[in-house]
Amino acid sequence: MMKKKIAVLTGGGDAPGLNAVIRAITKTAIREYDYEVIGFRDGFRGVVEENIVYLTEKEVSGILPRGGTILGTSNRDSPFKFPMGNGKFEDKSDQCIQTILKYAETLISIGGDGSLMLSYELSKKGLPVIGCPKTIDNDLRVGDAQTFGFESAYSFATEALDRLHTTAESHHRIICLEVMGRYAGWIALYSGLAGGADVILIPEIPFKYEKIIAKIDRRLAANKKFSLIVVAEGAKPKDGEMSIQKHVVASIDPVRLGGIGNIVAQKLEQMTGRETRSTVLGHLQRGGSPTAYDRILSTIYGVSAMDLAAKKQYGYVVTLGSNNKILPVPLAEAASGIRNVAPDNGVVMAARKIGISFGD
Numbered sequence: 001m002m003k004k005k006i007a008v009l010t011g012g013g014d015a016p017g018l019n020a021v022i023r024a025i026t027k028t029a030i031r032e033y034d035y036e037v038i039g040f041r042d043g044f045r046g047v048v049e050e051n052i053v054y055l056t057e058k059e060v061s062g063i064l065p066r067g068g069t070i071l072g073t074s075n076r077d078s079p080f081k082f083p084m085g086n087g088k089f090e091d092k093s094d095q096c097i098q099t100i101l102k103y104a105e106t107l108i109s110i111g112g113d114g115s116l117m118l119s120y121e122l123s124k125k126g127l128p129v130i131g132c133p134k135t136i137d138n139d140l141r142v143g144d145a146q147t148f149g150f151e152s153a154y155s156f157a158t159e160a161l162d163r164l165h166t167t168a169e170s171h172h173r174i175i176c177l178e179v180m181g182r183y184a185g186w187i188a189l190y191s192g193l194a195g196g197a198d199v200i201l202i203p204e205i206p207f208k209y210e211k212i213i214a215k216i217d218r219r220l221a222a223n224k225k226f227s228l229i230v231v232a233e234g235a236k237p238k239d240g241e242m243s244i245q246k247h248v249v250a251s252i253d254p255v256r257l258g259g260i261g262n263i264v265a266q267k268l269e270q271m272t273g274r275e276t277r278s279t280v281l282g283h284l285q286r287g288g289s290p291t292a293y294d295r296i297l298s299t300i301y302g303v304s305a306m307d308l309a310a311k312k313q314y315g316y317v318v319t320l321g322s323n324n325k326i327l328p329v330p331l332a333e334a335a336s337g338i339r340n341v342a343p344d345n346g347v348v349m350a351a352r353k354i355g356i357s358f359g360d
């Protein structure tokens, strides 16, 4: 008898834990449900180009701690507006659905807001899809659940802050650390708190230079001659704009943020006369091994996605509820926008109470 088949792809920017999810899906599919597993390479590009790999236990052996994705990924190949390489775009969505259904009965789409939005659009056209919430940005609308990759990213940013702390202190400098997160400040907020930052600037709370300087001055008055500032790439001054680094035309969201860390550092040096430096953490936050918790989260998400697939419970994204039980959230909800940091989030409130400034 022909075995049932499940297809998997990883889409959008990579994140630590992707391989752990692929491993969990593959093991669960084979051991628990006797399915065959097909991986599409490089996100939806692999679907359009029918670039597949059969995933067996051998293929996924040893990949739990490995960063990146063995399937490859892409954050610029929408099936609805597929770049043809000649500056032109074509709608390949019907072809994509046919190809996926040729190889499998269901697609497990491991991705962030862009890939889940595309998956939702494909599901509306009839594709059976289950989503798995990935992103270092932690900005998916999946209730209170954490996305995998987030903890690894902010742990790395925390380590960077620890390192900057000692050099800032030795040189009596102000140091700005720019972290990723797009339009949400989760990485800045969590790493800032964990890394003992003095100021945290996030997109959700526009800042004023005078307020940052007031905090630096309070520290100087207490004989603390250095200050650490975490700047989310999407942070912006009150009455100012986000700093855009470039536009990637073929991407679902073409805007690439970046540069605000430098801008803040220069402005503070000008305004205070104190030596200021900036560091941009960039893609270091996306690479490397997932933390232990991200490995656990990724494994539970992978197992749960396969459980839903076997039950034919399509159109959901897997998340965690109480007692670490699977809590499916409708794909429509996850695809409806991003999850920002609420200014009254408990972490923000705790940070304020211990004297961290948000520049407001």
Ligand code: F6P
Pocket (backbone or CB within 6 Å): 013, 075, 112, 135, 136, 137, 180, 181, 182, 233, 248, 256, 257, 286
């Ligand atoms: O969404 C993940 C992310 O790393 C963002 O934090 C960042 O803004 C963006 O992707 C960078 O994209 P790229 O890899 O295309 O430079």
